[in-house]
Amino acid sequence: MINKRSMEIIQTIIDQERYHKPCTLELLKEQYKVSERTLRYDLDNISEFLEQQGCKALGYDNDGSIRLNNPIYTVQKAVSQLDFYSMKLTKDERCAVIAYDLAAADQPLTMQKLADSLYVSRSTILHDMDETKKIVSDFDLKLESSKKGLYLTGCESDRRILMMNFYQKAELRQMDQRQTADEQMIDQIVREEIRSIEKQDSLFFTDESYSDLLTYIFIMQEEIKKDRLVEIDYVLRHPSMDAIASEILKKITDALHLKYILTEEYLLSDILYNLNYLRRNDIDENLMRIQIAADEFINAVAVDLNQHIYRDFQFYQNLINHLQSTFKDIPMASDSDDHLLQRGVTDNPEVEAAVRKNLPILEEIVKRSLTNDEIAYITIHVCAAIERSKQRENSLSVLLVTNGGGSAAELLLMKLKRYFRFHVLDVIPEHIVGIYDLSQVDLIITTVPLDVTECETVLLHPYLSDEDCILLGERIETIQSRKKNGAHNRTFLRLENIIANSIVRSSLNKDEIYVNIISDLRNVFVPEMKDQMALCNLLQGHIQVDVEADTWEEAVQKSAAPLLKEGYFNSIYVEQMIQSVYTNGPYIVIGPHFALPHGTPNRGQKLALNLIRLKHPVTFGAKAFDPVYFVCCMSTQDKESHLKPMFHIMSLLRDKECLQALIEAKDAAEIMRILFDYEQML
Structure with a gap:
């Protein structure tokens, strides 16, 4: 008989050989938390099993490393033929x-x-x-x-x-693991739908979530065939996935000639909501509260750790995505690597302590205590943000490809941080590499084999040895050196041309030459803000000062009035903003003296802001943040487009000097100048 641990040990040995790494007893002891005696017993069982399957027993090198004495595919074939009776x-x-x-x-x-x-x-x-x-x-x-x-x-x-x-x-009991014709059809339909969803909706599945979805649909169609349907009074909890669920269900029922049932769509929508994603763009009722709480949590942890991670927009986005996936109401099986998770925590006790100290900010939203695994994942995201804050001066842009979730990628990065620094552009699953724009990527670090010719690629195993990291560091250093020299040459030639042209168009007057050179350099290196998501662009023509309001409700209405008049939203949106405060409290007061009223993220016609500064401040009942001088109405059209301006506002509110300057500004034009200067520093 061979048990589950022995099966996992076989896979570990296979993985180590595939990545040309030694598999030692020490590695197995650390990974499986068992004694050497127990491991040797398992290895003897494995050797006996392999011999029963017509293979050679395991071998041992002089340094104690364990090796297969058969090609990898031969061992995999032997394991795949293992029947349920043989499993203990x-x-x-x-x-x-x-x-x-x-x-x-x-x-x-x-x-x-x-x-x-x-x-x-x-x-x-x-x-x-x-x-x-x-x-x-x-x-x-x-x-x-x-x-x-x-x-x-x-x-x-x-x-x-x-x-x-x-x-x-x-x-595991099925000896024939081949798919039936119906299962093959379902697999093809789901795969095509997911490709379409990822391309159109920026909703990226992990391989695990894809497998979970496929599993559920296999079960669903079998149950429908048995006429065991979802109960008629099932209530849809998460409409944000309803359109996707409807499209998938329609294609499945049409292909298999099954009846389309609305409650089946509802349950599928809730299943989709509760899956894990590398990136998600759906909208639910808690989304805006999660986005605001995430910033509050980041700021609190940053203060406790004395780390400047509150300006890391990538961290902010990652944490929001992770929190939205964390707050589930349907139990889902997880294949998370507990060993790696706990290594991430035990190696960073001060970060874990800061995370735990500030958990009430997040638990207020989810209405329950977070599990140890959830805390570990958040700790890993914080550690990754700290590393990024140390790496900003580095110019190497890396794309990480992994078939694990986002936190699995962060675990890999934590292991790498001891040797070198780089900027991670993105983390994506293997199946979307073909449609990803690689033009800005210097190096792809991947945990799965890839066929990519556009840029350099390094294949790594999630369990990295120190020697591997050093070799990888040398590879990265070579790329950095090559890139740095090229960049310096291009920058020098650009400066030379700018200065030469400035002198040519100037008279012999030194002052004029100086003014022209400085003006031309400023136009090139400090250009006009072109980012459409920048506050100074969104607020162009949408700032009013000395606005009078007696109550917070009136202040919200007056901040919304210009956008309502211009058609960015209707009167129901304004009522919803006020009702949201009655229902959830003054959470829209996001910092000292500043309120950010908003409706449901997809109810606005277009992203827009309108900022008013009150002549006399009003109170929202926001404790330390009252009284409120500024009310900035925000029209939102989706989950993400407002994140950057909102993040900039929350960052600005932590700068006491900048906030005081806004309060003392003489007019709207001066407020615009302050916002422009602040965003240039971000």
């Missing part, structure tokens, strides 16, 4: 499979039938019942018994979610 499941794994079988069954199952299915005794199944009851109760289902056998009661939606979580364990 733990009690937890066995109970999970029992729960799946009961959920999938059309009729009650006897203990003997379950025992036969799992190749164990009826007595073993009997001893597993208490744990099985606990598992199904976690999914709001109940284990019942009758003369005919055991069965589950509860909602169909909860039954589906349980099956989705334990599908992979149950499928």
